[in-house]
Amino acid sequence: MLEAGHPCGDCAARCRAICSVLENDELKTFRKSGATMRLAAGETLFYEGDPARSVYSLARGTLRLTKMLPDGRRQIADFLFPGDFLGLTLEEGHSFSAEAVTPVEICRFSSARFEAFAAIHPQLERRLYALAAHELAAARQQVLRLGRKSAAERIASFLLMLAGREQDSGSTTKSNAREVFLPMSRTDIGDYLGLRIETISRELSAMKAQKLIRLASTQRIEILDLERLEDITAGETNVPGCVCA
Amino acid sequence: MLEAGHPCGDCAARCRAICSVLENDELKTFRKSGATMRLAAGETLFYEGDPARSVYSLARGTLRLTKMLPDGRRQIADFLFPGDFLGLTLEEGHSFSAEAVTPVEICRFSSARFEAFAAIHPQLERRLYALAAHELAAARQQVLRLGRKSAAERIASFLLMLAGREQDSGSTTKSNAREVFLPMSRTDIGDYLGLRIETISRELSAMKAQKLIRLASTQRIEILDLERLEDITAGETNVPGCVCA
DNA sequence: CGAGCGATTGATCGCCATCAAAGTGGGTGG
DNA sequence: CCACCCACTTTGATGGCGATCAATCGCTCG
Missing domain, CATH: 1.10.10.10 (Winged helix-like DNA-binding domain superfamily/Winged helix DNA-binding domain)
Structure with a gap:
């Protein structure tokens, strides 16, 4: 349980988010390493191919992850809801665009700082893997839907x-x-x-x-x-x- | 570089496999915690829903990961090649079946022992995340292929x-x-x-x-x-x- | 009240599935 | 070594599902 007046105390996504593995002081430090941002419906968080310099945790609203073909055909790879995490990749750039479906509120962290923080908080890394595994299962479910x-x-x-x-x-x-x-x-x-x-x-x-x-x-x-x-x-x-x- | 006569010395998949982050003695210990197994073409490694008690690293051959619908429609979620890793899940059971496309050679580890080993070898955990992220990107590519x-x-x-x-x-x-x-x-x-x-x-x-x-x-x-x-x-x-x- | 955008409904078309049959190649047994 | 067999692949003919084109509806906002 967070202490009273904690900056993350009123976060609706706290139970599901990546930061759910952090408590009071750790969480305060973590939060201070990032910033909160808002996007209006339709705005773009980042484009496919953009260098991946930040990671994000969605606190409120809905995002869509999209891929475009050169001729304009579009595929939405996933919808993200509060608590979902995005942006961490091992490639140079993002492999999809992220756009706000509704007005959204996002916690943003620099990739470098996030990785440094994760390195000294193993429970964050495990959580990260858990989220990736979960998304992978969901993506494969989607493959089944689309394929068959x-x-x-x-x-x-x-x-x-x-x-x-x-x-x-x-x-x-x-x-x-x-x-x-x-x-x-x-x-x-x-x-x-x-x-x-x-x-x-x-x-x-x-x-x-x-x-x-x-x-x-x-x-x-x-x-x-x-x-x-x-x-x-x-x-x-x-x-x-x-x-x- | 592995010392001469190392049990993994002749593994064709070594450069790509999960174990690529381990060296000599670590790798020997790791290998001893597992076992090598072979499957003929068409044989099943595990079925969708089976309790996930082992994890595997494919050393030789090709595997397919399949999902079945009740009426017999089948979707192959992925093909795995030497160096690919599979089996780690956070759910109770596997979310797909794994079958040999060709004769295969597989290194098998108990999930429990693997997790214990990973816990004291952070580079393994990072590698694990890297593989999951890579697979996720591939799965989303597949979503684009099938959807559009x-x-x-x-x-x-x-x-x-x-x-x-x-x-x-x-x-x-x-x-x-x-x-x-x-x-x-x-x-x-x-x-x-x-x-x-x-x-x-x-x-x-x-x-x-x-x-x-x-x-x-x-x-x-x-x-x-x-x-x-x-x-x-x-x-x-x-x-x-x-x-x- | 009118403009404009998204959603719904209707009519037709085209891609891929389905059904059907013939071709090919690898393995076995004579 | 050859003949046969069987499974897989290829090719052909037809049909159905969802795309496309088109028109109308209905809501929101100016």
């Missing part, structure tokens, strides 16, 4: 994945997770699932017609029949849950 | 990726890497690229007709026009090279 699943299966799988993530980030309100919030546009969902927006729209409408979901608004989807939705995913949505120790 | 590329683009990209890997594993002979060896069947390639074998076959024939490649045999493909092949990939084949320090 139909449009309906991808979308059902996506909805349930988001429902699961909302749950383990201990999101604000209802823990029954029947309601999924989609912070991103249909275009973003399409670029994540390898589908066109029209297909996303059509499939969601079809699911609505079958009373699997209810479209409370464009961004809020209520899951009406969890079981049948799970059947549609064709299994394997088990992106393992929270990495919280 | 046409059949021809996927195949061209796959061929060039293999050509690149052969090169940095310092493979036996010719370093100009104009010849790519495909240890896996067309079915495996299809299950990796999210395509059917007929499509693989047709596209390779088309590339042959355009004199981009020559099919020396089913398993050996000679690249005749590297430049045009790179154009076809629609960019972004740059899976960063060898992780050798």
Whole structure:
């Protein structure tokens, strides 16, 4: 438990973030080595290929990691939520761009200082590996979705994945997770699932017609029949849950 | 440089493997904590869901990591080559199956002993993170291939990726890497690229007709026009090279 | 109230899957 | 050493899913 008045005391992402392995004084020192920054929706944190001089921990909001092909086709490699970490790479530059889907709040650290700090805090390094392993499992799940699943299966799988993530980030309100919030546009969902927006729209409408979901608004989807939705995913949505120790 | 007669002295994978960060005595101790095993082509090292009690370093041959959907659709998440490491997970069980594509030779360690060893050899942990980060980048590359590329683009990209890997594993002979060896069947390639074998076959024939490649045999493909092949990939084949320090 | 952007719905097209059949090559047994 | 067999690959014909093109809806903001 953090002492009263700790600068990280009110961080919503603290339980999931990389810094969850640090306590009071360590954490204060760590925080002082970095800075907090904000981005408006649509702004870019860094571009693919940019030299990787900083690492980041997302405190609030949603980010998307994107890769572009020269002709403009775009693939979203991942969406990041509070507590997620990004930016550490062994290559010269970043291998994707990072953009704000919603307004975001980010803790930023210089790579050099972060690495130095990690070197003397082995629990940070272990945590780092844990996060990387977790992301790797998620990326492979995504490979399965894109390689072998139909449009309906991808979308059902996506909805349930988001429902699961909302749950383990201990999101604000209802823990029954029947309601999924989609912070991103249909275009973003399409670029994540390898589908066109029209297909996303059509499939969601079809699911609505079958009373699997209810479209409370464009961004809020209520899951009406969890079981049948799970059947549609064709299994394997088990992106393992929270990495919280 | 290892002393003469060292048990790992003749390991072809040594430069790339996890153990590359260990020297003489450390390496001897490490090796003694494990065992060497062999599998014939087609045999399974472990199944998805099996409890993860061991970790492995591939010394010779090719492995495939697969995920199955209940109805039999299969996705190959990755092919592993000499020097690749696998098995370390934070979940209870493995998140994919591992099968031998060719006869393989594997160094096996109990997870518990490996972790204990890593805890007192920080350079192993860093190496581990490096490998995970590298695999993550590769997995995201695969996400791009599957999400946004046409059949021809996927195949061209796959061929060039293999050509690149052969090169940095310092493979036996010719370093100009104009010849790519495909240890896996067309079915495996299809299950990796999210395509059917007929499509693989047709596209390779088309590339042959355009004199981009020559099919020396089913398993050996000679690249005749590297430049045009790179154009076809629609960019972004740059899976960063060898992780050798 | 009107402008503009994102989402939805509709109609048609094209790529790759599917179904089907013929070709190829490696291994075994006679 | 050869003939056969079987599994894998290649090639051909057809069909379906999701992309593309197009029009309308609906919300937000000026």
